Amino acid sequence: MNNQSELRQRLTSQWGDGACLTEAIDRAPFETDFRKLFHGEALAILQPNSVTELQSMVRFASDHRLVMVPAGGNTSYCGGAAPDKSGNNLIISLKRLNKIRSKDPLGYTLTAEAGCTLASVQEAAESVERYFPLALGSQGSCQLGGNLSTNAGGTSVLRYGMMRDLVLGLEVVLPDGRLLNQLNGLRKDNTGFDVKQWFIGAEGTLGIISAATLKLFTKPTQYSTAMIGVAHIGAAVDLLSRLREYFGDVIESFEFLPESATELARQHLKLRDPFETSPPPARVLLECAQPRAWPELPERLAHVLMKLIESGLVLDVAMANSDRERDHFWSIRERIPEAQTLEGASIKHDISLPIGQLATFVSEAARVVQATIPGARIINYGHVGDGNLHYNLSPPCGTTKGSDTERQFLANQSAITRTIHDLVASLGGSFSAEHGIGQLKVKELERYEDPVALELMKKLKVAIDPLNLMNSGKVVK
Amino acid sequence: MNNQSELRQRLTSQWGDGACLTEAIDRAPFETDFRKLFHGEALAILQPNSVTELQSMVRFASDHRLVMVPAGGNTSYCGGAAPDKSGNNLIISLKRLNKIRSKDPLGYTLTAEAGCTLASVQEAAESVERYFPLALGSQGSCQLGGNLSTNAGGTSVLRYGMMRDLVLGLEVVLPDGRLLNQLNGLRKDNTGFDVKQWFIGAEGTLGIISAATLKLFTKPTQYSTAMIGVAHIGAAVDLLSRLREYFGDVIESFEFLPESATELARQHLKLRDPFETSPPPARVLLECAQPRAWPELPERLAHVLMKLIESGLVLDVAMANSDRERDHFWSIRERIPEAQTLEGASIKHDISLPIGQLATFVSEAARVVQATIPGARIINYGHVGDGNLHYNLSPPCGTTKGSDTERQFLANQSAITRTIHDLVASLGGSFSAEHGIGQLKVKELERYEDPVALELMKKLKVAIDPLNLMNSGKVVK
Numbered sequence: 001m002n003n004q005s006e007l008r009q010r011l012t013s014q015w016g017d018g019a020c021l022t023e024a025i026d027r028a029p030f031e032t033d034f035r036k037l038f039h040g041e042a043l044a045i046l047q048p049n050s051v052t053e054l055q056s057m058v059r060f061a062s063d064h065r066l067v068m069v070p071a072g073g074n075t076s077y078c079g080g081a082a083p084d085k086s087g088n089n090l091i092i093s094l095k096r097l098n099k100i101r102s103k104d105p106l107g108y109t110l111t112a113e114a115g116c117t118l119a120s121v122q123e124a125a126e127s128v129e130r131y132f133p134l135a136l137g138s139q140g141s142c143q144l145g146g147n148l149s150t151n152a153g154g155t156s157v158l159r160y161g162m163m164r165d166l167v168l169g170l171e172v173v174l175p176d177g178r179l180l181n182q183l184n185g186l187r188k189d190n191t192g193f194d195v196k197q198w199f200i201g202a203e204g205t206l207g208i209i210s211a212a213t214l215k216l217f218t219k220p221t222q223y224s225t226a227m228i229g230v231a232h233i234g235a236a237v238d239l240l241s242r243l244r245e246y247f248g249d250v251i252e253s254f255e256f257l258p259e260s261a262t263e264l265a266r267q268h269l270k271l272r273d274p275f276e277t278s279p280p281p282a283r284v285l286l287e288c289a290q291p292r293a294w295p296e297l298p299e300r301l302a303h304v305l306m307k308l309i310e311s312g313l314v315l316d317v318a319m320a321n322s323d324r325e326r327d328h329f330w331s332i333r334e335r336i337p338e339a340q341t342l343e344g345a346s347i348k349h350d351i352s353l354p355i356g357q358l359a360t361f362v363s364e365a366a367r368v369v370q371a372t373i374p375g376a377r378i379i380n381y382g383h384v385g386d387g388n389l390h391y392n393l394s395p396p397c398g399t400t401k402g403s404d405t406e407r408q409f410l411a412n413q414s415a416i417t418r419t420i421h422d423l424v425a426s427l428g429g430s431f432s433a434e435h436g437i438g439q440l441k442v443k444e445l446e447r448y449e450d451p452v453a454l455e456l457m458k459k460l461k462v463a464i465d466p467l468n469l470m471n472s473g474k475v476v477k
Numbered sequence: 478m479n480n481q482s483e484l485r486q487r488l489t490s491q492w493g494d495g496a497c498l499t500e501a502i503d504r505a506p507f508e509t510d511f512r513k514l515f516h517g518e519a520l521a522i523l524q525p526n527s528v529t530e531l532q533s534m535v536r537f538a539s540d541h542r543l544v545m546v547p548a549g550g551n552t553s554y555c556g557g558a559a560p561d562k563s564g565n566n567l568i569i570s571l572k573r574l575n576k577i578r579s580k581d582p583l584g585y586t587l588t589a590e591a592g593c594t595l596a597s598v599q600e601a602a603e604s605v606e607r608y609f610p611l612a613l614g615s616q617g618s619c620q621l622g623g624n625l626s627t628n629a630g631g632t633s634v635l636r637y638g639m640m641r642d643l644v645l646g647l648e649v650v651l652p653d654g655r656l657l658n659q660l661n662g663l664r665k666d667n668t669g670f671d672v673k674q675w676f677i678g679a680e681g682t683l684g685i686i687s688a689a690t691l692k693l694f695t696k697p698t699q700y701s702t703a704m705i706g707v708a709h710i711g712a713a714v715d716l717l718s719r720l721r722e723y724f725g726d727v728i729e730s731f732e733f734l735p736e737s738a739t740e741l742a743r744q745h746l747k748l749r750d751p752f753e754t755s756p757p758p759a760r761v762l763l764e765c766a767q768p769r770a771w772p773e774l775p776e777r778l779a780h781v782l783m784k785l786i787e788s789g790l791v792l793d794v795a796m797a798n799s800d801r802e803r804d805h806f807w808s809i810r811e812r813i814p815e816a817q818t819l820e821g822a823s824i825k826h827d828i829s830l831p832i833g834q835l836a837t838f839v840s841e842a843a844r845v846v847q848a849t850i851p852g853a854r855i856i857n858y859g860h861v862g863d864g865n866l867h868y869n870l871s872p873p874c875g876t877t878k879g880s881d882t883e884r885q886f887l888a889n890q891s892a893i894t895r896t897i898h899d900l901v902a903s904l905g906g907s908f909s910a911e912h913g914i915g916q917l918k919v920k921e922l923e924r925y926e927d928p929v930a931l932e933l934m935k936k937l938k939v940a941i942d943p944l945n946l947m948n949s950g951k952v953v954k
Contacts, residue, residue, distance in 0.1 A: 104831070104832075104833055105718070106714060106715070106718050106832060106833045107831055107832035107833045107864070108718070108721070108832075109831070129722075150667065151667050151671070153665050153667075157664065157665060158664075161642070162665065164671070165638070165642060174929070178929050179929065180927065180929045180930060180933065181927050181929070181930075182927065182930060184831070184905055184906075184907075185831040185832075185905070186829050186830070186831065186864060186905075186906065186907050186910070187634065187635075187829070187832075187863040187864055187865070188630050188634060188639065188829045188860070188863045188864065188865045188907070188910040188911050189829060189907040189909075189910060190627065190628050190630075190678060190907075190909050190910065190911055190912065190913045190914070191907055191908065191909045191914065191918075191921075191922055191925070191926060192914055192922050192926060192930070192931070192934050192952055192953060193675065193678065193679055193933075193934045193937060193952070193953075194628070194641070194674065194677075194678055195930045195933050195934060197671065197674035197675070198670065198674070198675070198933075198937075200671075201667060201670065201671055202670055217725075217726070218721045218722055218724075218725040218726065219722075220725070237583060238583070241582070241583050241585070244585070244695045245606070245695055245696075245769060246768065246769045246770040247695075247768050247769075247770050248694075248695040248697070248727070248766070248768035248769075249694070249695065249726060250725070250768070289725070291723065291724055291725035291727070292722060292723045292724075292725075293723040293724050293774075293777040293778075293781060294771055294773075294774075294777070296771075296773060297770075297771075300770040300771070301770075304770060352663050352664070352665045352666060353663070354581070354584055354586070354661070354662040354663065355581075355583060355584035355585075355662075355664075356581055356583045356584045383665070386664040386665045387584070387663060387664055387665065388664070388665045428661055428662070428663075429663065430661075430663050430665070430666040430667075430668055431668065432666075432667050432668045433663075433665040433666060433667065434665050434667055435667065436667045437667070437668065437669055441668075444668075445668055445669050448668070449668060449669060450657065450658050450659065452651070452655050452656065452657045452658070453657060453658075453659060453669070453672045454669070456657065456670075456672050456675075456941065457669050457670045457672060459940040459941065460670060460675075460937065460940065462940075463936040463937065463939075463940045464933065464936065475669055475670070476669060476670075
């Protein structure tokens with residue numbers, strides 16, 4: 001409809017000084033996603049300095065019927081913020097909208113703009129002796145707007161819920177440039193439909209989130225962190241259920257690591273393992289947050305775990321005795337993806353199941369994986385307390401990079417993913433627990449979603465974004 | 478469009494045996510709301526025995542363009558389930574859909590149908606040693622479907638959130654009779670828009686919720702309950718902030734009661750008051766839930782409260798030393814509405830504010846109340862931990878029932894409500910914290926809601942219920 005270079009000129013003349021980038025070198029970092037699965041070309045990168053400027057940019061895009069792609073820290077696993085190849089998408093980066101607007105320690109809330117990194121939100125909370133619990137590997141670079149738009153999960157969902165559960169208020173620029181102001185810090189507000197819910201997890205397809213008011217929590221005095229050996233995932237699920245009975249909701253994290261995963265970490269990263277002399281078949285990384293008035297927590301935890309060793313449910317326990325040891329335990333967990341990359345090719349899944357189905361899934365899935373790719377190694381680790389597994393595969397032991405075995409392994413990717421996702425669906429699970437849909441999983445959504453739900457999603461999309469300009473091609477088509 | 482008696486005949490012939498009630502005497506309990514503010518006439522009361530039967534009833538209504546009014550336990554404060562006067566509304570009572578479909582103690586979930594009373598859901602959780610935390614005065618009669626549709630609050634929101642926060646999955650019959658099946662027990666599921674959120678808190682205007690999968694929690698071993706004297710609401714807010722620093726999220730309830738409220742309870746209900754020899758200006762009812770591994774909690778709490786007496790923030794403390802005493806403390810809190818009714822006429826508000834604004838609101842509101850109705854007594858009690866006050870007024874001391882003073886007091890109702898709600902809005906608060914909109918507050922919603930948000934609500938309503946048959950006239954017109 002419009003000539004590309006003419007449009008670029010108009011954009012540059014309207015928003016100069018870094019608020020509009022049109023050169024290829026400046027566009028490049030935004031044109032490819034984090035996992036390098038999607039490569040597009042953008043018309044320009046717009047970087048508004050204020051919400052008013054953001055609104056006028058959205059109005060420009062709407063007037064010119066240009067697709068807008070909201071961009072955060074570019075850490076999406078599903079290409080949610082990558083442009084298409086048309087050369088006509090406007091990427092709107094929120095990075096300059098990075099103010100902490102207010103902190104309210106008395107009310108346990110803060111209000112931050114979408115371009116704040118997650119780490120800076122956590123720091124703002126800590127600066128007033130409060131705690132913002134969302135925690136992700138990418139927290140130094142991912143941005144609040146992306147966390148909100150993907151309903152981010154992470155390692156403390158068990159205790160605090162997903163991003164959705166942490167939001168009190170939201171400010172959104174709608175596809176026509178108008179501002180939806182639902183930015184309040186109220187904990188109870190039953191005045192009509194809760195419109196802000198629509199935009200959380202919508203991956204920027206309904207509007208651009210510009211700010212949010214977030215719930216804060218009590219800052220834990222210290223953590224009790226333990227590595228706990230168990231026989232299998234069923235035992236891990238049982239263990240969590242028992243520990244919740246004793247400790248209730250001070251359990252913040254409960255991460256599952258099979259020996260296939262920790263072995264890779266020892267091998268490739270030379271990480272010291274508290275269990276290295278006789279590693280158990282699987283282990284759990286448990287973390288409890290200690291309230292100030294409960295100094296006995298670590299001692300109680302050790303006591304309960306010893307009793308569970310006697311009962312046979314727990315095989316081995318290592319408690320972290322210092323912050324350094326705690327960091328070390330966490331690095332074993334967090335560096336699994338890195339170790340798997342060093343091992344070679346991999347096929348990844350981000351699935352969730354009803355917790356009671358995890359053991360069935362793991363044994364069934366092992367069977368179908370072996371039937372499809374004999375010898376494939378299963379590296380299924382993750383947030384087992386939420387029923388969420390990163391069910392990843394590595395090629396058979398000894399496979400070298402670029403070998404035929406590796407090629408054959410990767411050639412099976414869609415077949416194995418189909419089988420895994422079908423199995424997950426048959427057990428009432430989800431093919432995208434925390435990573436979202438983006439571009440990568442649009443077809444999976446169409447395959448597995450209840451058709452009635454899918455139709456409702458499309459109705460909302462049409463009602464809110466009738467010109468289909470907001471991150472079109474993502475989530476629902 | 479259709480003759481009333483002919484329609485009644487067709488309904489009866491299609492659904493006999495108590496599934497369809499058309500006689501005036503059977504309709505009557507459904508035609509007037511709990512507070513007796515709204516009186517309508519229904520075409521019939523339909524009571525489906527199964528979800529399939531519910532679907533066919535909805536299809537019948539849709540085919541005949543009849544407005545459907547979903548009904549739960551008839552405990553709404555806003556007339557949300559009362560029919561209009563047309564004689565053409567079909568009331569659909571969910572009471573026979575009252576099965577607990579499944580209980581999963583390992584996964585900490587249960588699935589229940591909409592017609593279950595809240596108490597029966599709590600009992601089902603307890604039967605498997607788990608805990609469903611939503612707690613309301615009306616829990617013996619209110620139904621899960623109503624709790625979901627109004628996003629119910631209650632006395633443990635501080636710790637567990639509103640009803641919305643307790644839902645994992647939902648099953649909904651849409652206005653055209655199709656079934657939306659989002660009934661999973663997944664704690665993480667980022668597959669497209671979270672459609673179930675739209676129906677929670679929609680007061681039956683988008684569809685009829687037939688079942689839900691709910692989050693369960695650790696059953697507390699025991700409770701530590703204390704009555705705590707404070708000088709004013711600002712001190713209560715400060716106290717909560719301090720106690721959260723020590724005890725984190727074991728604080729389940731933090732209810733504020735000014736002396737004006739407890740005085741009425743002593744006087745009319747002859748309730749023994751632990752502080753009766755020298756009642757403080759206000760008090761807080763605090764309750765902490767004790768995890769099994771924290772037996773020291775009551776002792777720590779007493780210790781911290783003693784320190785806060787020394788610091789001057791707390792004026793007096795009474796700890797409940799038995800279940801009986803705990804029940805007694807709670808009855809002082811829960812019987813305030815009854816005491817106020819015995820005192821005579823009242824004007825009621827269900828408001829919320831950012832917690833940091835509560836003290837400002839209370840002093841400003843006292844000023845405008847006295848200016849409008851000199852001598853009016855302010856009975857502002859409630860869930861102060863959530864910023865939610867039931868800001869109620871009684872006529873001046875000594876006013877007798879049916880007196881001119883009482884009439885004059887009531888004649889000021891709309892003026893005072895307008896003033897209170899305006900003040901709430903100016904401080905960033907809400908005119909309906911937990912009771913919803915129903916019929917009662919449709920105009921308030923139009924007055925106070927962000928017009929952009931209101932327009933979006935209407936768009937969703939039209940998209941999902943284009944014939945405007947679902948509880949029409951409620952929430953958004």
